[in-house]
Each structure stands twice: as structure tokens, then as C-alpha cells.
Amino acid sequence: MLENISSTKVSGGWHKQYTHQASSTHCAMRFAIFLPPGASETNKVPVMYWLSGLTCTDENFMQKAGAFKKAAELGIAIVAPDTSPRGENVPDDENYDFGQGAGFYVNATQAPYNVHYNMYDYVVSELPALIEAHFPVTSKKAIAGHSMGGHGALMIALKNPKQYVSASAFSPIVNPINCPWGEKAFSNYLGGDKASWLEYDSCELMKKAIAEDYLPMRIDQGEADNFLAEQLKTEHLFAVVNEKDYPAEINMHAGYDHSYFFISSFIDEHLMFHQKYL
Amino acid sequence: MLENISSTKVSGGWHKQYTHQASSTHCAMRFAIFLPPGASETNKVPVMYWLSGLTCTDENFMQKAGAFKKAAELGIAIVAPDTSPRGENVPDDENYDFGQGAGFYVNATQAPYNVHYNMYDYVVSELPALIEAHFPVTSKKAIAGHSMGGHGALMIALKNPKQYVSASAFSPIVNPINCPWGEKAFSNYLGGDKASWLEYDSCELMKKAIAEDYLPMRIDQGEADNFLAEQLKTEHLFAVVNEKDYPAEINMHAGYDHSYFFISSFIDEHLMFHQKYL
Numbered sequence: 001m002l003e004n005i006s007s008t009k010v011s012g013g014w015h016k017q018y019t020h021q022a023s024s025t026h027c028a029m030r031f032a033i034f035l036p037p038g039a040s041e042t043n044k045v046p047v048m049y050w051l052s053g054l055t056c057t058d059e060n061f062m063q064k065a066g067a068f069k070k071a072a073e074l075g076i077a078i079v080a081p082d083t084s085p086r087g088e089n090v091p092d093d094e095n096y097d098f099g100q101g102a103g104f105y106v107n108a109t110q111a112p113y114n115v116h117y118n119m120y121d122y123v124v125s126e127l128p129a130l131i132e133a134h135f136p137v138t139s140k141k142a143i144a145g146h147s148m149g150g151h152g153a154l155m156i157a158l159k160n161p162k163q164y165v166s167a168s169a170f171s172p173i174v175n176p177i178n179c180p181w182g183e184k185a186f187s188n189y190l191g192g193d194k195a196s197w198l199e200y201d202s203c204e205l206m207k208k209a210i211a212e213d214y215l216p217m218r219i220d221q222g223e224a225d226n227f228l229a230e231q232l233k234t235e236h237l238f239a240v241v242n243e244k245d246y247p248a249e250i251n252m253h254a255g256y257d258h259s260y261f262f263i264s265s266f267i268d269e270h271l272m273f274h275q276k277y278l
Numbered sequence: 279m280l281e282n283i284s285s286t287k288v289s290g291g292w293h294k295q296y297t298h299q300a301s302s303t304h305c306a307m308r309f310a311i312f313l314p315p316g317a318s319e320t321n322k323v324p325v326m327y328w329l330s331g332l333t334c335t336d337e338n339f340m341q342k343a344g345a346f347k348k349a350a351e352l353g354i355a356i357v358a359p360d361t362s363p364r365g366e367n368v369p370d371d372e373n374y375d376f377g378q379g380a381g382f383y384v385n386a387t388q389a390p391y392n393v394h395y396n397m398y399d400y401v402v403s404e405l406p407a408l409i410e411a412h413f414p415v416t417s418k419k420a421i422a423g424h425s426m427g428g429h430g431a432l433m434i435a436l437k438n439p440k441q442y443v444s445a446s447a448f449s450p451i452v453n454p455i456n457c458p459w460g461e462k463a464f465s466n467y468l469g470g471d472k473a474s475w476l477e478y479d480s481c482e483l484m485k486k487a488i489a490e491d492y493l494p495m496r497i498d499q500g501e502a503d504n505f506l507a508e509q510l511k512t513e514h515l516f517a518v519v520n521e522k523d524y525p526a527e528i529n530m531h532a533g534y535d536h537s538y539f540f541i542s543s544f545i546d547e548h549l550m551f552h553q554k555y556l
Contacts, residue, residue, distance in 0.1 A: 009502065009534045009540070010540070010542065011542070011543045012543070063341070063342050068344075068539075069542075069543075224287065256288075257286055261286045261288035262288070264347075265288050265346070265347075268347070
């Protein structure tokens with residue numbers, strides 16, 4: 001059962017938050033949806049799923065990205081899930097980069113995380129089914145995200161190229177198996193066998209992609225991003241894109257950092273990018 | 279001395295935060311400035327001052343309004359002060375609607391508030407002098423705000439009609455002497471003599487305005503705003519506007535509430551409104 005917990009008019013459309021008991025994560029999950037003006041059962045709209053980064057909830061993007069004016073104009077719904085399971089019974093960690101707020105969009109295989117930390121199934125299967133059953137949307141889906149959520153968006157699109165028309169990311173962790181954030185998360189959620197990590201690594205997935213599964217991608221990365229060298233490693237994806245001739249546009253931006261100020265500067269371009277395929 | 283505490287590229291321009299020891303409020307004050315792309319000593323830009331509402335700092339508008347794309351396009355700088363003096367030595371109150379975060383843009387006359395709570399002088403005199411001395415801006419100023427800050431913007435413009443080219447407000451407290459928020463703040467900051475309150479009440483100031491001091495105003499108010507009936511009382515200003523034939527456009531919006539989702543929906547229109555006069 002969906003429980004509506006807020007409903008706010010914005011840019012002629014509506015921003016609404018819901019909670020529901022999720023079967024994939026075995027806890028109550030909150031998500032937010034933006035419905036553009038005119039969306040109705042007789043005028044269904046496509047959806048851009050937005051995956052947020054470390055520490056975020058469904059609220060960061062919705063409050064700070066400044067996306068609604070363009071999404072309203074283009075007629076695109078936006079759905080933002082939380083970034084992890086939550087609750088007193090959900091294992092957590094005292095650091096910001098693991099546990100609650102840091103689900104990394106994988107299905108955990110290791111105890112005690114494997115009961116709740118199944119964000120991959122939640123985002124890929126449970127949430128879209130719920131959205132398509134309860135809201136005036138089509139089955140056309142794009143996926144986008146920021147940082148850990150940029151990893152999630154690219155990785156999920158690469159693993160499910162028929163389910164999404166396009167994918168985009170701001171400041172994504174493109175090669176989690178080769179950076180401290182990813183190594184910490186994957187070793188705890190997936191265990192020590194690094195072969196299992198490859199299934200959630202965008203660089204590795206893109207290396208294995210076959211041309212008929214290619215889908216359009218756009219990546220924007222700030223050059224003044226403090227996490228670029230150690231965690232994000234955009235150049236690793238760039239090398240694979242070149243090697244595979246993958247249709248991914250990678251835009252480097254002088255002066256921009258890792259914050260929502262960067263996202264707000266280019267979110268309209270991402271919405272227009274997805275609109276070409278939705 | 280201005281101390282820079284953050285500098286972030288956004289929409290081709292820069293968002294920067296500073297602190298300085300303020301002589302009007304006798305404490306360290308933080309403010310934020312957005313400088314549009316191309317602003318320089320040889321290409322100075324006009325400024326829109328933004329006054330925020332109860333509980334806010336300089337950050338709420340800058341993070342949530344989605345104003346930078348349009349401000350960049352129009353070449354308008356935006357300056358957002360804090361909403362009160364702050365610090366351990368600054369008298370506070372346990373409630374959200376008085377004390378720190380709730381300066382109401384007046385000069386307090388009552389102890390213990392009269393030492394620090396001089397936000398009127400800070401916003402009208404000290405801050406603009408500082409901004410014009412240290413940043414590539416012209417002396418052309420518009421003023422805008424939300425809720426308590428909407429009260430501040432309209433009141434300050436009415437008291438200083440030669441200093442600002444235009445004023446605008448979202449969801450303003452238009453008649454603070456006749457609402458609980460205003461009565462609480464004014465009785466504590468200004469004392470029991472209600473004659474002294476009239477000097478900070480937009481309805482009362484507009485009643486006394488002479489035609490040569492009229493300046494263009496724009497007010498936007500959501501009809502689903504929970505504070506409309508008890509605190510904001512837009513209809514009181516509407517009556518004075520009609521009586522005086524004051525050039526204030528008041529737009530009521532069905533369905534919108536008191537939040538930044540409302541502000542983000544119409545901030546572009548406010549920037550374009552001010553641009554006509556800046």
C-alpha cells in the first residue's frame with residue numbers, strides 16, 4: 001500500500017512523496033515523484049528515474065536540482081527513490097559512505113546486509129512496477145543520477161539496456177571496483193570474491209556490452225570536483241567508451257565541483273537529452 | 279574584513295559565501311552572493327537583494343530557488359543576507375518565530391534585543407555599502423523576499439523608495455502589526471507602544487506613501503498557503519493598493535503553498551520583473 005505523505009504544487013505540476021513497505025528491501029521505503037502538468041490516465045507521460053548520491057534521500061534532487069520547469073515543459077515525470085533501506089532494524093555504519101544512505105544500488109549477498117540492502121532489485125523491478133501501476137506514466141523510462149547514483153544509473157542501464165531508452169550521470173563513480181568508496185561498499189555488501197563485483201561496475205559492464213545493446217548515454221563531470229581523481233575516475237570510462245565506440249557523450253566542465261550547484265547548471269540539458277529518446 | 283568561506287561555480291557564474299564582523303548587529307554575519315557570468319570591474323551588474331523567511335539563513339534561497347539560470351541570462355547579481363544576528367552572545371528564543379532566524383528586518387529598541395537585532399540597518403545600509411565596495415556591481419538595486427523576508431522587502435522598499443528600483447515578494451507578511459508572528463516580534467523588539475510598530479508595517483507605510491515615491495511592486499501568493507489567513511493577510515495589502523492606486527501587481531495562485539517549490543515556480547518571473555527597472 002502506498003501512503004501519500006506530501007503533495008505540493010510546483011511549476012504547474014505536482015511533487016508528491018510516498019512511503020510503502022518494500023518486498024525487496026524488507027522495510028518501509030520513501031520515494032518522491034514529480035508529475036508534470038497535464039499528466040493523466042488519458043495523457044500518460046514517460047519517467048526519468050533519478051538516483052542520488054551518498055547521504056541523500058529522495059529530497060536532495062527534488063529540492064535543489066531546479067529540474068521542474070524544464071520537466072514540466074517537456075512533459076517528463078521524475079521519480080527519486082531513497083539511496084538505501086532505512087530503519088532501526090536496518091544495519092548501519094557510523095561513516096557516511098556505507099550503510100544507510102549508501103546502498104550503492106546493488107543486491108547485497110553478505111550478512112547482515114543481504115536482508116535489506118537490495119537496492120538493485122528495488123530500483124530495477126519493484127519501484128518501476130509500483131510507479132506504473134499507480135501513476136499516469138508510460139513504460140518508457142530513462143535513468144539518471146549523481147555520484148553514487150551516477151554509478152547506479154549507468155550500471156543499471158548497462159545491465160538492462162532494453163528497459164531504459166537512455167542514461168545520464170553527473171559526477172558518476174564509473175569504476176567502483178577501483179576506488180575507495182566502491183571497494184568499501186562492495187567488499188561489505190558483496191564479499192571478498194571480486195568476480196562478483198564486476199557485475200556492478202560500469203567500466204566492466206561496458207567492456208562486455210554488445211553493439212545491439214548500446215544505449216545513448218550522457219555524462220557531465222566538473223573538473224574542480226574534489227572527488228574526481230580518487231573516487232570518480234571519469235578517465236577510466238572514457239577509455240572504454242573510446243575502445244568500444246560506445247555512444248556516450250562525456251562532457252568535462254572547467255570550474256564546477258561535486259555539488260547540486262553543478263547539477264542545477266546542466267539538469268535542463270540532461271532532460272532534453274532524455275527527451276529525444278522518451 | 280570580508281572572509282570568503284565558499285566559492286562554487288553555478289550556471290556559468292559564481293556562488294560565494296562570506297562572513298564579516300557587522301557594525302550594525304555587533305556580531306559576525308554571513309551572506310551569500312551570486313555573480314552572473316561576465317560580471318567584472320569593467321562590466322558591473324545590478325543587484326537583487328533577497329530576504330529570507332523565518333528559520334532561514336543565506337542558504338535556503340541559494341540552494342532551493344533555482345534562480346541562477348535566469349539571473350545568469352539577465353546579468354543580475356543576487357545577494358542573500360542571513361535573517362538575524364547569530365552567535366552565543368545573541369539573545370535567542372526557543373521558538374522558531376522569534377530570536378535567531380527571525381530578525382524581522384527591524385531595528386530593535388528593547389533590551390536585550392537592541393544591541394544585536396538591527397537587521398534594518400544591516401540590510402538597508404551596511405550590507406549594500408559592503409557589496410558595492412567589494413564586488414563588481416552597480417548601485418542599482420532591487421529587493422525581494424519570502425514570508426518574513428517578503429515583509430522585509432516591501433517594507434524596506436516603501437521606506438527607501440529612492441534606493442530601490444523595484445520590489446517583489448513571495449507570500450509576504452504584509453501587515454505584521456495585525457498577525458501573531460508580527461505582534462510577537464514587534465512587541466519584543468519594539469516594545470508595547472504600537473505607534474512605533476507602524477514604521478515597519480507595509481500596509482501602514484503604503485497608506486502614507488505619496489505618488490512620487492511609488493515604485494513598481496510584484497507580489498505572488500499561493501492560495502493553498504497554510505499561513506495565508508492567519509499570518510499573511512494578502513487582502514489587507516490588496517485593499518491599500520486599490521485605495522492608493524499603487525503600482526503593485528498581486529498574483530494569487532491556486533494550489534501553491536508556502537514552500538520553496540512555490541518560489542522556484544515563479545522566481546524567473548520575479549527576475550524578469552526587476553530586470554525591466556534595473
